[in-house]
Amino acid sequence: MRVVVTDPNLLPLRAELEALAPQAELVWLPDDLLGALKTADVLVGPAFTQEMADAAPSLRLVQVAGAGTDRVEATGVPVANTYHHEDSIAEYIVWALIALRRELPQADAALRRNRWRSPVYDAALTQPETLASARVGFLGFGHIGRATWRVLQAFGAQAQAVTASGKADGLSWSGDTSQLPRLLEESNVLVVSAPLTEATRGIIGAAELSQLGADGVLVNVARGPLVQEQALYDALRDRTIRGAALDVWYSYPSGGDQAQPSEAPFGDVDNVLLTPHLSGITRQTFRGRIHDIAANLTALAEGNELRNLT
Numbered sequence: 001m002r003v004v005v006t007d008p009n010l011l012p013l014r015a016e017l018e019a020l021a022p023q024a025e026l027v028w029l030p031d032d033l034l035g036a037l038k039t040a041d042v043l044v045g046p047a048f049t050q051e052m053a054d055a056a057p058s059l060r061l062v063q064v065a066g067a068g069t070d071r072v073e074a075t076g077v078p079v080a081n082t083y084h085h086e087d088s089i090a091e092y093i094v095w096a097l098i099a100l101r102r103e104l105p106q107a108d109a110a111l112r113r114n115r116w117r118s119p120v121y122d123a124a125l126t127q128p129e130t131l132a133s134a135r136v137g138f139l140g141f142g143h144i145g146r147a148t149w150r151v152l153q154a155f156g157a158q159a160q161a162v163t164a165s166g167k168a169d170g171l172s173w174s175g176d177t178s179q180l181p182r183l184l185e186e187s188n189v190l191v192v193s194a195p196l197t198e199a200t201r202g203i204i205g206a207a208e209l210s211q212l213g214a215d216g217v218l219v220n221v222a223r224g225p226l227v228q229e230q231a232l233y234d235a236l237r238d239r240t241i242r243g244a245a246l247d248v249w250y251s252y253p254s255g256g257d258q259a260q261p262s263e264a265p266f267g268d269v270d271n272v273l274l275t276p277h278l279s280g281i282t283r284q285t286f287r288g289r290i291h292d293i294a295a296n297l298t299a300l301a302e303g304n305e306l307r308n309l310t
Contacts, residue, residue, distance in 0.1 A: 007046055087147050091151075236269045246272060
């Protein structure tokens with residue numbers, strides 16, 4: 001079985017994946033991708049275009065080495081994904097909420113200028129609250145939401161969610177997306193972790209950010225376009241919301257590590273944490289993923305049921 005791997009995130013675990021799937025011939029990051037696909041049985045990678053599909057007459061599986069399948073454009077071939085990023089992203093969300101709600105980046109920047117930015121030394125500053133006072137609204141409550149909620153419960157936070165189905169267990173309440181206004185009114189934290197679909201694209205705009213309010217913080221670990229780009233920048237600049245942590249963006253590098261992530265100048269405001277889509281990038285995430293990938297390669301070779309078909 002010939003497997004073409006186009007996801008460079010798997011390279012650090014190349015030897016482990018090859019050991020887990022000895023029946024497969026793995027072709028790593030081929031220079032001539034279309035040529036390599038001519039005899040491929042499986043593609044392991046983040047994207048699958050119609051051009052790639054046309055070049056791959058024998059392809060039996062597209063295995064995405066992550067959760068998102070929004071870059072799989074061609075149809076006609078089974079598509080599977082994998083997760084294991086939820087615990088790493090939950091750590092990121094908790095870090096971001098503590099940093100934003102206690103304004104730790106601003107304190108760090110101030111002390112570098114010899115200013116002690118603390119209510120102990122500046123009576124104009126208010127004492128921050130712990131996560132025990134957080135009312136967390138989840139927009140989407142899948143693997144990431146559930147893992148994050150398991151951690152936040154230890155801090156005494158409360159939570160509610162809106163999801164496509166309207167169902168989420170173990171929270172104060174849950175509803176479908178028609179309940180989004182209620183979610184925003186009752187939350188001072190919004191965690192965006194829903195898939196990007198036509199229904200969710202731009203679901204958070206100026207009106208929704210205004211509902212979240214001046215004490216509210218937003219963390220987006222889903223896809224950038226769920227939140228309207230200019231509306232979010234305006235809300236941060238004008239202090240319509242307290243702050244945001246953005247790990248997902250509106251444009252990405254096409255090669256190398258240089259690219260402007262947004263047309264809006266988010267780097268000019270001090271109440272936002274900017275990270276380059278790294279919340280789920282840990283060794284633990286990808287070790288779990290290669291086990292799923294290897295299991296599907298084995299299942300395909302043996303004619304057994306595949307896991308995580310989308």
